[in-house]
Amino acid sequence: MKFRCEREQLVEALGTAGRAVSSRGGSLPVLAGLRLELAGNQLTVTGSDLDLTISAQIEVAGDADGVAVIPSKLVADVVRAMEPGAVQVTVAEGDAEIAAGRSDFTLRTIPAEEFPQIAGAEGDAVTLDAEQFADALKQVVPAASSDDSRPILTGVLLAAEPAGLRLVATDSYRLAVRDLPGTTVLDEGQQVLVPSRALSELARLLSAGGAVTLRLGEREASFDVDGVVLTTRLIEGDFPNYRGLIPESHPNSLTINRSELLDAVRRVRLLAQESTPVRLSMSPDGLELIAMTQDVGQAHEALDAAYDGDELTVAFNPDYLLNGIDVSAGDEIRLETVDALKPAVLRTVGDDDFLYLLMPVRVS
Amino acid sequence: MRLVIARCQVDYDGRLTAHLPMALRLIMVKADGCVAVHADGGAYKPLNWMNAPNRLVEESGRWTVTSPKGEQLVITIAEIISDTGHDLGVDPGLQKDGVEAHLQELLAATPTTIADDLTLVRREFPTDIGPVDLLCRDGDGRAVAIEIKRRGEIDGVEQLTRYLEFLNRDAALRPVRGVFVAQEIKPQAKVLAGQRDIDWVVVDYDELRGMPSNELRLF
Numbered sequence: 001m002k003f004r005c006e007r008e009q010l011v012e013a014l015g016t017a018g019r020a021v022s023s024r025g026g027s028l029p030v031l032a033g034l035r036l037e038l039a040g041n042q043l044t045v046t047g048s049d050l051d052l053t054i055s056a057q058i059e060v061a062g063d064a065d066g067v068a069v070i071p072s073k074l075v076a077d078v079v080r081a082m083e084p085g086a087v088q089v090t091v092a093e094g095d096a097e098i099a100a101g102r103s104d105f106t107l108r109t110i111p112a113e114e115f116p117q118i119a120g121a122e123g124d125a126v127t128l129d130a131e132q133f134a135d136a137l138k139q140v141v142p143a144a145s146s147d148d149s150r151p152i153l154t155g156v157l158l159a160a161e162p163a164g165l166r167l168v169a170t171d172s173y174r175l176a177v178r179d180l181p182g183t184t185v186l187d188e189g190q191q192v193l194v195p196s197r198a199l200s201e202l203a204r205l206l207s208a209g210g211a212v213t214l215r216l217g218e219r220e221a222s223f224d225v226d227g228v229v230l231t232t233r234l235i236e237g238d239f240p241n242y243r244g245l246i247p248e249s250h251p252n253s254l255t256i257n258r259s260e261l262l263d264a265v266r267r268v269r270l271l272a273q274e275s276t277p278v279r280l281s282m283s284p285d286g287l288e289l290i291a292m293t294q295d296v297g298q299a300h301e302a303l304d305a306a307y308d309g310d311e312l313t314v315a316f317n318p319d320y321l322l323n324g325i326d327v328s329a330g331d332e333i334r335l336e337t338v339d340a341l342k343p344a345v346l347r348t349v350g351d352d353d354f355l356y357l358l359m360p361v362r363v364s
Numbered sequence: 365m366r367l368v369i370a371r372c373q374v375d376y377d378g379r380l381t382a383h384l385p386m387a388l389r390l391i392m393v394k395a396d397g398c399v400a401v402h403a404d405g406g407a408y409k410p411l412n413w414m415n416a417p418n419r420l421v422e423e424s425g426r427w428t429v430t431s432p433k434g435e436q437l438v439i440t441i442a443e444i445i446s447d448t449g450h451d452l453g454v455d456p457g458l459q460k461d462g463v464e465a466h467l468q469e470l471l472a473a474t475p476t477t478i479a480d481d482l483t484l485v486r487r488e489f490p491t492d493i494g495p496v497d498l499l500c501r502d503g504d505g506r507a508v509a510i511e512i513k514r515r516g517e518i519d520g521v522e523q524l525t526r527y528l529e530f531l532n533r534d535a536a537l538r539p540v541r542g543v544f545v546a547q548e549i550k551p552q553a554k555v556l557a558g559q560r561d562i563d564w565v566v567v568d569y570d571e572l573r574g575m576p577s578n579e580l581r582l583f
Contacts (some may be wrong), residue, residue, distance in 0.1 A: 147566075170582065172581045172582050172583055173579060173580075173581060173582065174582075175582060215518065240583055245582050274515075274549070275548065277578075317579065330546075341580060345583060357582065359579075359580045359581060359582050360580060361579055361580065362578040362580060363578065363579050
């Protein structure tokens with residue numbers, strides 16, 4: 001295999017595909033490498049940890065077709081360290097020579113035949129608006145759990161609803177639900193559970209805008225974004241019945257400017273250390289935020305807000321509260337509560353497409 | 365510890381001058397020579413005080429406390445309400461809570477909290493640079509070194525890395541993998557652990573000791 005290309009192009013392809021390579025190693029040492037396949041002028045760089053596979057395609061000046069697997073981190077570091085300009089890669093007899101300017105590196109390759117064949121999803125292609133989908137992922141993915149002991153909760157549910165596509169994630173402390181009206185990806189009643197890690201990586205790829213093409217197979221999903229294909233295994237199992245968790249009515253409702261609340265929680269959170277919560281004291285006079293950490297200090301901040309309901313103090317995990325406020329859209333948000341121990345709902349005023357359900361923290 | 369409740373006026377002359385008008389106050393004279401004047405409010409901070417070493421001269425209606433630097437606290441006493449002394453003995457010092465030690469004890473009893481297939485070999489397993497909190501074996505019989513912290517920061521990952529380096533020199537143990545366990549783990553520590561092939565696990569202290577968590581769950 002032999003090709004030439006611009007350093008920046010190769011750095012980007014290696015970096016993108018390298019995000020699927022596990023840093024922890026695993027049962028297959030070959031997965032610590034990136035698979036480079038050259039066919040004509042098309043170079044495909046693939047990284048995988050078997051659950052997530054990312055392939056990035058770039059145009060290069062191809063000289064001799066071939067396939068090689070090169071240690072992921074090392075090749076990325078070497079190419080990134082080269083002088084800007086053209087880079088030439090030549091693979092022969094188990095060595096990959098990477099040359100640019102007066103620099104010349106030789107890296108041992110990993111036998112390419114050991115790299116597993118990873119099939120992409122074969123379902124029908126559906127094209128989604130990348131910006132809208134990225135926006136939905138940004139709102140929902142953070143609410144998924146990172147605790148591998150409950151794999152179901154590490155996924156984001158994609159479900160067909162009568163009005164369109166729904167994305168749902170929960171880590172059991174909070175729940176994020178986002179509707180994409182008019183988006184038809186799944187068959188009626190169909191739902192799939194996509195690992196949140198894959199969707200986080202997808203969100204990175206979508207930041208450039210454009211369109212994303214989705215293919216759903218029985219066990220995997222593929223997302224094609226501007227020459228990069230991300231394939232992920234789907235999570236098997238039943239997602240919790242989240243509908244029953246959303247209270248039907250809330251006697252208390254606080255309406256407040258979103259950015260003012262966001263800034264205030266960020267400030268007050270500085271004194272919510274060692275897993276202590278932030279208290280929201282709500283009354284017709286407005287909202288007071290309180291955080292206190294024993295032996296450290298306390299913070300108070302008063303905010304103007306419209307409140308309808310009984311005077312109530314509810315405490316929340318500051319990170320979860322902040323995330324909910326941060327990912328909500330719009331200038332004004334509404335916090336709906338029942339009491340200090342029941343789930344609260346955060347919504348954007350005038351927008352029913354996103355809902356963030358948040359469990360309080362019990363305080364004395 | 366001498367405790368005097370007295371109607372008094374206090375004048376301090378040192379880095380600045382301060383005056384407390386005549387009022388009822390508590391004067392504490394500690395065994396080491398500290399003198400502190402308290403009002404009936406505030407958690408711990410005296411209205412005025414002089415750190416040890418000091419020289420206290422008591423005259424009728426007037427106490428003069430002088431520090432080696434020449435600072436002077438003059439307490440003019442109009443009336444003494446109470447004057448008592450108590451020997452408090454040697455103070456055992458502030459004992460910080462034993463969360464980390466207790467976490468180690470709890471996890472040693474149930475290492476499966478960290479991973480399903482772990483069995484304990486020994487607590488405080490010795491290495492040349494100090495003991496690692498737990499040494500376990502996994503389901504395949506491989507050694508697993510576990511470092512436990514209350515707050516998981518980069519320092520803890522570095523510490524475990526050093527233990528692993530020494531443990532992996534032992535032919536009877538290697539390969540030894542590491543697991544970093546804490547009540548909360550900072551993102552930087554997670555990244556560093558990932559780069560070093562060290563797993564990390566967040567544990568709930570309250571749950572481990574059977575106390576209901578304040579963090580309520582949706583389900």
